[in-house]
Amino acid sequence: MIARNTYVWCLVFILCALSPLRVSANTSFTDVHDRYWAKDAIQWAADVGITSGYPNGTFKPEQPITEAQLVTMLVRFDLNSPNSFPVKKGEYKMMGNYRYLAKHHLPLRGLNSGSARNSAVQRAHAAKVFAAYHGKDLYAQEAVYYLYTHDLANGLTGKNDYQDFAPNRSLTRAEAVHIMHQMSKNIGRHIQGLSSSATGKDHAQYAKPPKFVEEDEIEFERPVQPSLPEIKPEQKVEIDIEKPTLTANGIDETFITFTFRDCNGELIPYEQELEFEVTSREGARIEVNPPIPELVNPNTPPINKPDPKPENEPKPEPGLPKEPEDDPDREFAESIASLESASSVAAAAMTWNQYVLSDGPEVTVKVIAPRTPTEKVDTITITLVSRVGNCSLPTATANITYVPRAEIQLDITDGVNSNKGTTFVTATLARPGGAVITDFNGYLKVDSLYSLPFDSSFVRFHNGQATTSFITPTALVKNEIIATAIANSSVTDSAVQSILEKRFSAPVSYAPPLTTDRTCTNQKPEIGFLIDSSGSMIRNDPQRYRVTKTKEFIETLQADINIATHFTTSGMFLKKGTPTPVMDSLKGVKQSGGTSIANGLKMAFSKFSTSQPKTLILLTDGKSSKAPILTEVKKAKELGIKIYTIGLGKNLDTELLETIARDTRGKYFHIKENIELSLVYQSILQEINCGIPVETCSLSASIFESPSVRLVNGDIRMNTELLTACGPIDKVIVRFSSKDGNVDYELTHRRQGIYMLNKKRYEIQDFLLNPNATFIAYDSSGKEIGQQKVQVEQ
Template sequence: MNKCKKIVIVLLCCMLTFAWTAPLTTEAATITDVKSSNSKYTAVKWAVDNGIMETYPGGKFQTHKLVTEQQLLTMIANLDDNYSYSYSSDMIYNYYSELNIPLNSNRYANVSRGQFARIFAALNGLDLSEPQAVQYLYLNEITTGTTGKKTYNDYQPNKNITRGDIAVFFYRIAKQGGIASEGLTGTATGKDNSQITLPVNFMSNGTVEFENNNDNNHNDWSNNPKVNNEVQNIEITNPEITANGVDSTLITIDLKDSYGNEISEEESLQFKVTSKAGAKISSSSNSSSGQSIYAYSDGGVLSVYVTAPKLTKTIKDTITFELVNNDEAKYASYKGKKFEATLRYVPKAELRITYDIYDPENPEYAGGNVDSGVKPTNLPDDMEPGKITIVEVDPDDQTFYGKQGSDSDKSIDYANAELRIANKEISPWLFEQIALINYNTTVQYSLNSEGRPVYNFHTEDVIKTDYKLSISSPVSEIVLFLIEFIPEDEEDISLYLYDSVKAIRAIYNSLSSFEQKNLQNNFKDAISKLEDAEAVVDSLKKNQDLANRPDDKEKYTKVIVSLVAPGGKIITDYRGKVRINYNGVSGDFEFTTNTKDYVTNTGHAGAAVAYFDSVIYGETEVTAELLPYDSEDNSYKKSLKDLYNQEVKETIFANQQFKENSCSREVEVGFVVDQSGSMKKNDPTNHVSTKTKQLIETIDAKHNSAVRFNTKGILEKSGSAEVVSSADIFKASNIKGGTNIASGIDIALSNFTSSTTTSKSIILVSDGVTTERQINQVIQKAKNNNVKIYTVAVGKQADTKFSSLKQIADETGGQFFHISQIEKLHDVYENIAEAILCEDYDSDNFCTSPDSIFDDAEVEIRRTNVTMTATINTNCDNVDKVIAQFNSVYGNYQFDLIDRGQNIYRATQSVSKFQNFNLYEDVEFLAYDENGNLIGSKTVEIQ
């Protein structure tokens, strides 16, 4: 094997590969001779907006004008991922001639529809004669023919292709992933005809009947995403996951209706999703989880998470999706049809890393991913969900004696159950107090989504006092009722009451501003009692945290490493050591036995714990390596053998604190957050919620409104910054359904005050689009009320639809931002806060951080080429040059990337250029400004 072939194999085995999809977003364009009612309008507008085709003077497109070969190749080059050279006709012809694309000898001759079919096949590496090439177009749904017969003659292969035809074909090609030219190894002669079977009647004037292979498609959608109208693609983030009861994978399905039309972003379809192997399925569209759930799509995107069961043997699982409760004609083909995806669960030994961060200057938002564990709670023996009468309470054992009907009393554990009053969460101590003063009261018993018991008091059963509220409010009555349990003397308030006081405060914060004001006016002493008690427990908690701080560290990053046996059980009696390295500091740490206390959430089950005297904000990396362990106890040597001397890496993310405001003025701000189902993919930990609460505190506006939206917009809270930021807003359980941006904005616009002296702004975070008509309406409303809207697009540029968000910001005088990683939201929010409070915005300021420049950096290996692609953040207009740098034992090897427009830089090089280099494990993408200064970098690791 020669060196060239060796390097191809090395790169194919080692590099992270990513696929770029031609953008389907559209900017505003004026086309004067194609009406919006024209069937080709969408494709024509897309082709013009994305620079694939140009208009003639006066904005005319001229759909019936014929296309020359030179024009066609230029259009192809604009769409081709692998073309990264100049757009001179000679360069384009040289490139595609070397790929043996079947071309005419006259570049100014018109191109027939049949020749286009052969060219498209050749670009995809298939040498086909004209009939087979036309069938290839049918199979890939690039064409439907002229009358629907789907025969060779119905395609009209001898007719010259028009600009309208080519716009439609390119639009369909782009939606399937675009073009990444492979070409042919020799002159086109039809050598691959045997790969395409021509249907019966294909060469006659009859109608072709295509076979329906839906029953056999399983998880092959991603390889052939256009096999039918409904399912366009099934994407599985990781088709093989560890069978430990923790690891999960995301399954995303792209859907269309039965006619092949896009499904509106505002629409949501219900699917029954089932795991054949009994894995846990969850969805952002539904708070429930189990081996069979109902999930809702976000427009044409359906997403679910599958968590592997705990297993000691490898098994395969089939996840099925079936549309339910929908009788609309446009979804008729879904009836009786199930779509399937296949997963594999593999038991493995694991070295699991979690972390916790403490910083007294940023105590609430610093970060961490420590799981307190599943709290063991016994279900009531032989009791069905329904009412239970509490006969007696034992606070020492945290049990109560209860009965149903004429049954005898049973002892029931409530220590780690979910305890509520009128569906408002309370603490075990409050539960005890309520039960102790209400002899033979009842609770409603049910199970939550985790299978834990829920005991819920009804207010009419336990609240006897008449509070004589001037405005009747059941929740206000609950607040006053619970406050009575707080000791009168502050000296009697201990840290034991922390959860109880905080629970009452949370219920109070859930009230509207009007209800809170009503309580403050009519029950001033009670509210003061609550506020004083909260100040006491906060102080006690702070002192406890200080006392528990190891080695008097002012701040620290705590790393916890656990050993997990195949099957998911945490090993609690391992006596060996693990080497942990963080921020340049390395040490060997012993595993301890089980110290977990599930009641107080302290200790760790069989873990090695290391404290590092530093906090690094942003993303950092920690590594752990299990060290060889010589002992007479050989019980774990076999099961852990694959872990020894293997370095495990984990990313640590510390949430930054906002810098102090440099300006102050009276402002009102609406915080509008997308909580549609698709946001779960871009923000799995609901980081937007944490960061937005932090931003509300930072801006400290005079009036704030928190609005979430999915299929419709909902006002969650309004009022002062303290009231809104401390409320339970933007909850993860609400992330579900479609995307109706306009509804969210409209609600925020309606919740500003009538003040003419305050500056009014909206901050919108989303990953989707909405209908143009609705967007235009809210834009006009914002402009009429002098409201600026700052928009933040979340997600990879290829997946996120920018046009609506950019239009909203541009037309209202706000700013548009894009982030590919949700962790970069901090930098955007700091810039927006500066813009709102200082009435000033410097776009270059956002791009001064090296990790803000790149949205993505990708390397893709083809048969003969290596393609390097960098996507620059849309806000960064200070980038003049981008380089891809390969590191090797012989030094650095650099390639200049060419600006392809749409913030895409790309270069394609022959694999043979790498044959003399022994590459290291990563590739660096470097961005420079016009003065040659390095302003950004991103590393793609070679694994």
């Protein structure tokens, strides 16, 4: 018996020795159990230092990973880098890591956006990031296929097609470390990155198998950081894009301003001009100093014409079949032969390039979208032609996305001759890419934010167009025209279906004519005008109101002696004399180059000659060195020249402009938009003629900055920021209207001109039938000093 037991125990011992050693399957995290599918990957990530979890000992494997968390893990995953990169004083704590990955052109959205950093990462976008980490610039679908083919991820059911990847679902923390674990085993941990911004240029290397994407599935690639242009860590460039996404119709446009710093991190002086070359990779039209129109009506917004048709379109060689579209799943249903031809021309053509002079540190360009039937991401590149002393400024890039959309295009023009005093609105139905829809059976419904008196609010479409009109306003108005297409019969055309019942809008602004009180008998001064011609004016005054309204000022005042001057880095003389020749000379005002207010003042002062009262009006949108300006102000005091200063926009040295006006017995005016120049000129005219200025708050809406009323779940959120140009503000209300009356809510003043209030939707449910709400501001005496109507955002 003893011998048998000894045999049994020896056998058990041998079997145990031959069996694999099983250790505890528990990980170092309390919420990752021993049978969790990603347990091994999570423990590996902890062991190699990619993650340490949360302070309470958990990992939260099913929690969506934020972009900032993914960035941290990727930097630690990379064997070429330390565990983290330092940040500058006052920066977001992850910015060093972001800059490092941006240097490798990973398609991250949070480089300049706090909300993107703290938002969950979609699985499709994460696939693009992981592919870019290993040097593959792919669209989302190709990036998912790349993960499958390299055994980095699997679908949810094992079908392993695009939908099986759940592309629109958020990536979890467990899924992120699982993919990194597979990357470390199958490819490696050293980052390769991309050589330039992610645009999907490698997608042809990973042709998707048949049925990878369902035939009726259309996915439009999200543009890579469209509103957050790439900023390399070594670059000292700030980039401001007015609209990062444009409709690809040959008309839509946006402004981009690049702001450079020298090698010491200081802004380039505004008195300095540098020459840059600007290019568009996709052949978009670039305007850096648009042609100056002979006649500009201040009531008429500029109308951009479509790109001219190329003269020499390449024709396919006979006998060769047309190549299939690389990405049929991202293609619109409509196939427009003319647009495909134009697109092929643009692709084959050289990049569009222009040369531009900087306004000191700033370079502003206008980009006009090309006509294209497929979505494209363009790169606008700006390169310094010459050096700044021993400092070589970096090349800077900004991404613009062109999206073909079916739309209603609105063309707004003022009538001439017998139709003078009438504004015409022409609506055109357009397919994605800009081709006109000529066979629509229906009518146009037209409306406006502030009740314009349309001749007809319902107009039939004929050959894709419908036209109505209204009497041109004679008061200063900022309005919005809203157009909707209504069908008279059933519609099968998908382009038309996407337009129906949708609201399309276009802003319109009207400046009142300048007038003068002929009963006043003040002596008219010798009057001079000093107008900013720097490059930033292309964006701040694209309609050139500073020219048209100055002409109107001269014509209305009818002074005997008028002086016209303008300035960039130097002061330039245009004309002196009676109104007509001086008005004609103002066509020489431009928008290119730097800003030297001092040199402009010096030139203007040199042209004053008589002993009668002297007045100068200085209009600028920029900054300039203070010391030389103050020297010129002393001369103005000695010469008895009164200076009115007008600051346009936000990038101003307000204190300096106020000093110039105060020290010369003049007055300073600030206007947010160029259309408001009419108010200031009217006030100055009245003071010159009668000695009593008029109030400049006639445009009551101008005191409101970004007012909004939004419906968020069950709440109504009202907020606005107020400017105090019209004096102290006592209270702000939001008024909702219905057929039974009004209800007013007073907003709470939170801080520094910010007014806010939240209410429950059910409290004013009956008043929400009207889609508009009105902000009203009052001073301490109860006088209304501002009013602006807004649409309630759903």
